[in-house]
Structure formats: structure tokens, C-alpha cells
Amino acid sequence: MRRIGIGLVLFGVALAQGFKADLRQTVGPLLLGLAGGTEVLAEAAEAYAGGPATEGLNRLRLLWLAARRPWEELEAFAFGPVGGFDPYLDTWPISPEDLKRTLGSPAADLPPEVRGFHALEYLLFQEPARTPEAARHLARLARDLAEKAAALRRAYLDYLEKTPEEELVEELYAASLELAEELFSEKLKHPESPYAQASAEDYRANARGLAKALALLPLPGLAWALALDLERAVAALPSPLERAWDDPKVALALARAQDLYAALGKAPVGRAERRALLWLRAFREEYLAEGEVDAGLEALAG
Numbered sequence: 001m002r003r004i005g006i007g008l009v010l011f012g013v014a015l016a017q018g019f020k021a022d023l024r025q026t027v028g029p030l031l032l033g034l035a036g037g038t039e040v041l042a043e044a045a046e047a048y049a050g051g052p053a054t055e056g057l058n059r060l061r062l063l064w065l066a067a068r069r070p071w072e073e074l075e076a077f078a079f080g081p082v083g084g085f086d087p088y089l090d091t092w093p094i095s096p097e098d099l100k101r102t103l104g105s106p107a108a109d110l111p112p113e114v115r116g117f118h119a120l121e122y123l124l125f126q127e128p129a130r131t132p133e134a135a136r137h138l139a140r141l142a143r144d145l146a147e148k149a150a151a152l153r154r155a156y157l158d159y160l161e162k163t164p165e166e167e168l169v170e171e172l173y174a175a176s177l178e179l180a181e182e183l184f185s186e187k188l189k190h191p192e193s194p195y196a197q198a199s200a201e202d203y204r205a206n207a208r209g210l211a212k213a214l215a216l217l218p219l220p221g222l223a224w225a226l227a228l229d230l231e232r233a234v235a236a237l238p239s240p241l242e243r244a245w246d247d248p249k250v251a252l253a254l255a256r257a258q259d260l261y262a263a264l265g266k267a268p269v270g271r272a273e274r275r276a277l278l279w280l281r282a283f284r285e286e287y288l289a290e291g292e293v294d295a296g297l298e299a300l301a302g
Helices: 002-049 054-077 082-090 096-101 116-126 132-162 165-185 199-214 221-235 248-265 272-287 294-301
Strands: none
Touching: 002 054, 002 132, 002 165, 002 199, 054 082, 054 116, 054 165, 054 199, 082 116, 082 132, 096 116, 116 132, 165 199, 165 248, 199 221, 199 248, 221 248
């Protein structure tokens, strides 16, 4: 027991001395994987637009799945500039009707509901872009996604450099807590990538990212153990999950996510007013119209 206690103390010292460097080392490869994966996807989509064929479509489907994995891991690190990019990368649900109606429009002129990963997913898996017009639109959306991913990488790394370490610790804790809550309250009850039937793969990546994020934080050993339990439970989910919501493994993964969320709530990291500020900000972005909680945000910030 004494060795464990000493280990936790040493971990806390290491956190204080090198958290920012460890965070950069952890999140850097994910940002690079997202930017690189979406760039390869965009180049392949542009080639496909020059001559749509089944072989090219199948390759694009694989590239879409590969590019999505680092993004789903990054959800545990969704703070700082991520909120400004997320709508253009991962809005869900999308509007298939608007997507069809806006074929041919420049991507920059389109709303989030017809851009990003899920708009591409629809055009790759649900109603494949086989006509020249649809294939060209697919290429435009893929290029837009790649540009947004590259810009996110630059903005995120810049944010890490400029933000004090104490604030980064608090923001990472808040993002991890939010993802744990989202897993049991939403994700493990509804599909997230139904057209590709890849929701299980999304949630596995979420759990891997969550484990990586929590390993950087000064938490009790129980939280780390529960993060590993969650990762194992999500890894065992049936695939495609879209056909197996009644499987007991889904209920087990949901329970593991809820256990982790409860444990994290009992082991808060950072200042209470800072945690409240981060929560209110996230709540406004996710659920409320802009301005409805601004007074509370200003009071906490001031």
C-alpha cells in the first residue's frame, strides 16, 4: 500500500512538472492523424470525382473510417478551439434533404448540417455519390473537411502553447467528464454513424481517447481502473451495433460509463468556480441559445 501511495505522489509531481508536454505528446499524434487522414480522403475523393467507379467508392469508405478514428479519440480532448470547428466536422444529425438540395454549392457557403464527416458518410454509404455531380460535391466536402482538420490542428497546438498549465488541466478534466456522461446518456443509446454502421467503432475510439486523457490527470486509482473497465466493455460491443442495441454487452458498457462518470464527479480536478464556468460554457454551446446563460458566465469569469 505504501508503494502505491508513493507512486501516486510521484505521479502528481510529474504532472505538475510536465503536464503540458505530456498533453502535447498525447494529443499531437491524434491531431496529425486527423489532418493526415482527412487529407488522404480528400485527395482520393478528388480522384474519384474524375471518374466514379465502384473500386474508388470502396476505397473512400475505408479512408472515411480510418480518418474518423483519431477524431473520435480527440473527443476526450475537446476543449479550447475545438468548439469552433466541431460543427463543421461532426454535426449530427445531418439533413439528407438539404444535402441533396445543395449538391453543387460551394462547401464554404453551406451550413454545418450538410458538411463534415456525416455528410460524407451519407454520400458514401447511404446514397453513394455515383453521378458526376454527386461525386464532385463529395470531393468538395472532403476537401472542406481536410482544410478544417488542418486548421484545427494549428489552432489547437497554438492554444496549448499559450494557455497556462493549470487551465489546461481543468479543461481536460471537464472534457473527459463530459464525454463519460455523453457515453451513457446518449451515445450508447443511439447510433452515431448509422449510415456506415460504424457506431461501435466510434465508441471504441471514444473510450481509448478517454483512457488516454484520464491517464494525464491527478485522479484516484479507482477512476483509472474504471476507465480501463470501460475501454474493455466498449471493445467487446457487438458490431454493427446498429443491429444489436438489446445485446447485454451494450448495457454493460453503459453501466461502466456511468460508473466512471460518478467516480470522476467525486474526484474533481481544479477550482470549483472554474469547473462551473466550463460546465456552463459547454451547456450553452450544446443545449441553449446564445445569451441565455451569459450573465452567469460573466459572473463566474469576473
